[in-house]
Amino acid sequence: MNFFNTQNEINQRNLNNKLRIFADFNNADEESWLRLNCIGTIEDLARQKVELQDGQTLTFYSEDLEVEGMVKHSPEENIWVAVINWDNIRL
Numbered sequence: 001m002n003f004f005n006t007q008n009e010i011n012q013r014n015l016n017n018k019l020r021i022f023a024d025f026n027n028a029d030e031e032s033w034l035r036l037n038c039i040g041t042i043e044d045l046a047r048q049k050v051e052l053q054d055g056q057t058l059t060f061y062s063e064d065l066e067v068e069g070m071v072k073h074s075p076e077e078n079i080w081v082a083v084i085n086w087d088n089i090r091l
Contacts (some may be wrong), residue, residue: 018068019048023060023082025089033081034060034069052080066090 005053006064021041029083036045036052045052060082069082 010022013078015034016055019050020066021048021050023069025062026064029074029077030079031081031088033072033074033079033083035074036071036080036082042047044052058082060084064091 021036021044022038023034023036024038024040025034027035027038044050048083050058052073054072054073057068058071060067060069067084067086069079071082073079076080
C-alpha cells in the first residue's frame, strides 16, 4: 500500500463519516444562510475538534431536521454561516 492509496482510504472514510453539527434552523440571516453561532453549534464544533473553513461541507442537524451545507464566513456579520438548500432538508 502506498501513500496515495492510504490517503484515498482516509478521504473515503471521512466522506462516509460526515461530521454532523447542530444548527438552529430558526437562526437564518436575510440571505437564508444558517448562522453558526448558537451554543449547540459551538459545543458540537469543540467536541468534534472542527475548525470551520470556507468551502467546507458539513451535515447540519436539529432535533428532527438534517441537511448538507457549505460553510462560509459572513463579512457583514463577522460570523460563520452555512449555505444550504432549504428544499433538501430531510426529516
